[in-house]
Amino acid sequence: MQRHDSLSGVLLDDTALTLDELACACNVEPSWVVRHVEAGVLGDVTVEVTEWRFRSNDLARARRLLHLERDFDANEELAALVLDLADEIRRLRGRLHALGLKS
Template structure:
């Protein structure tokens, strides 16, 4: 979401800027349409979220699972 008053004074959260840049790169580098770029960005976000959950549970790649 964005916040701002006058036209031309938009503010976005850093995660939204990262997502917009990622989508622009997908559209440019792979000639992807907007819908495909958004889908890929959603999937990348989901993979990152799941990796963070695994890491917080001690199950990230390269880590040994917690013992009994």
């Protein structure tokens, strides 16, 4: 007899996380998130801190930044640069694939 488990959840694209929720999801202090938003690496610095909301792409980016900083002992600037370059490579490969060219 097979067991069928089901999962339920909320799509993060339809739900925005607060500063504290993002920090909790990444297991970091809110000050870590604030530093990265103020550096222009996460979220939108043009709105007031009390109105900051983070989407699923912000959560994924924050986790990748944290991974780079912790696992490779990278400072914040280096981690952001590596992440930006990796994102650009991913975008370019996607364009090559869309054009039917090998990546």
